[in-house]
Amino acid sequence: MCTYNTVITDVTGSAKGPAGRWFHVDQATVYYDHPVHVMAGHALNVDLTDSSGGPGQRVALELTADSARALVRAIEDALAAVPPEIIAAG
Amino acid sequence: MTDTMTARTVKITSRDGTEIEAYLATADDAGRRGGVVVIHHMPGYDRATKEITRRFAELGYDAICPNLYWREAPGAEPSDAAATVRARGGTPDSQLVDDVAGAAAHLRSQEQSNSKVGVIGYCSGGRQSVLAACSLDLDAAVDCYGALVVGTPPPESSRPNLVEHLPNLSAPLLGLFGNEDHSPSPEHVDELDQRLTDLGKPHEFHRYDDAGHAFFAVDRPSYRVAAANDGWERVADFFRTHLS
Numbered sequence: 001m002c003t004y005n006t007v008i009t010d011v012t013g014s015a016k017g018p019a020g021r022w023f024h025v026d027q028a029t030v031y032y033d034h035p036v037h038v039m040a041g042h043a044l045n046v047d048l049t050d051s052s053g054g055p056g057q058r059v060a061l062e063l064t065a066d067s068a069r070a071l072v073r074a075i076e077d078a079l080a081a082v083p084p085e086i087i088a089a090g
Numbered sequence: 091m092t093d094t095m096t097a098r099t100v101k102i103t104s105r106d107g108t109e110i111e112a113y114l115a116t117a118d119d120a121g122r123r124g125g126v127v128v129i130h131h132m133p134g135y136d137r138a139t140k141e142i143t144r145r146f147a148e149l150g151y152d153a154i155c156p157n158l159y160w161r162e163a164p165g166a167e168p169s170d171a172a173a174t175v176r177a178r179g180g181t182p183d184s185q186l187v188d189d190v191a192g193a194a195a196h197l198r199s200q201e202q203s204n205s206k207v208g209v210i211g212y213c214s215g216g217r218q219s220v221l222a223a224c225s226l227d228l229d230a231a232v233d234c235y236g237a238l239v240v241g242t243p244p245p246e247s248s249r250p251n252l253v254e255h256l257p258n259l260s261a262p263l264l265g266l267f268g269n270e271d272h273s274p275s276p277e278h279v280d281e282l283d284q285r286l287t288d289l290g291k292p293h294e295f296h297r298y299d300d301a302g303h304a305f306f307a308v309d310r311p312s313y314r315v316a317a318a319n320d321g322w323e324r325v326a327d328f329f330r331t332h333l334s
Contacts, residue, residue, distance in 0.1 A: 004214075004238075004247045006176055029177045034213070034304070036133050036169045039311050041303065047173045055166035055174040 003042075006031045015048045015059040025059070027051045035062035044068035094118040095147040097140075102156065105191035110160040112193060113140050115147035122204045124229070124333030125197030127190055128155040129211030129218045132176075134168035135159060138309055142212075149326055151333065152200050156193045158186065179248060183221055190222040206333045208261070210325065211236065213304055217252065223263065224255035230332035232264045232325055235303050237273040240281045256285055263293040264328040266321045268301035268314070296324055 007030045015025045025048045035043035046061040063071060079087070097115040104110055113135070117123060126146045130139040135157040146153035158181050163171035175181060194207040208230035211219035216236020223231035233239065239252050263286065267279045274282070279297060286293045298305065298317035305314040306321060 004249050008177060034133060041312050055163040055170040058170055058173055
């Protein structure tokens with residue numbers, strides 16, 4: 001089914017997107033719904049976007065649910081391994 | 091049926107006055123004929139939906155698929171447009187009805203039109219097909235596994251079900267569903283069937299074993315050839331009955 005459920009969060013960072021160019025990203029849109037490319041009925045989809053850019057200014061991820069959870073754990077593990085003062089320093 | 095058609099991008103006017111893009115496929119040698127509005131699925135105005143639109147031209151109809159995302163993302167690659175619209179909350183129901191109304195009017199304005207227009211949608215478009223048929227003067231409607239037509243929407247859903255609209259259903263409804271689908275589940279299909287029966291609304295439902303959601307989607311792992319082939323025959327028969 002189409003879930004219609006969408007979670008949006010502000011982010012600050014950069015992504016490498018269309019035509020191999022880096023661009024600023026300020027928003028992440030996250031939803032579990034039909035993917036466009038990955039061979040699954042549903043996937044955890046993430047769009048990293050520059051909200052001031054056009055529709056094509058986007059890096060898209062489509063992950064199986066298990067892969068998405070693994071990615072979340074990996075991100076949390078990577079952040080946990082960094083001394084807080086390093087993170088605070090930016 | 092014909093193997094000679096013309097397919098092209100056109101501009102149509104939505105009922106709200108907005109000019110939007112649409113994909114129009116017309117049979118070249120079918121004489122007077124009905125029209126079919128194809129509602130694209132949530133992933134967008136994509137190649138697969140345009141292939142479906144051309145298939146209706148092959149079946150002898152004028153078929154049109156309005157780009158529901160044109161307002162927010164004109165000219166964008168379909169998946170980018172879908173992502174943009176999703177981030178903005180999706181296509182409002184009222185806008186969908188306006189766009190289908192504009193598409194139907196465009197079909198009826200074609201010189202060879204017999205004034206009959208049907209609508210078909212898949213997945214989210216299945217719900218929208220029912221909504222359009224409850225809101226507009228149409229001659230036939232097809233719902234391919236549309237979720238949230240009946241049943242209780244999940245708390246996070248921004249879409250209501252269509253129960254309160256069903257008394258206004260203006261056209262015969264063909265419903266095609268997979269028995270392995272979770273939304274609409276077989277229980278949802280039972281409920282819709284019963285509600286339409288109680289309302290005296292003509293409808294015809296077909297349900298397929300070994301098929302779940304999106305069994306028509308030839309480019310997805312959900313594709314089920316037996317269900318899809320039979321479904322296409324049901325759709326062809328249904329439109330032949332109601333759009334001729």
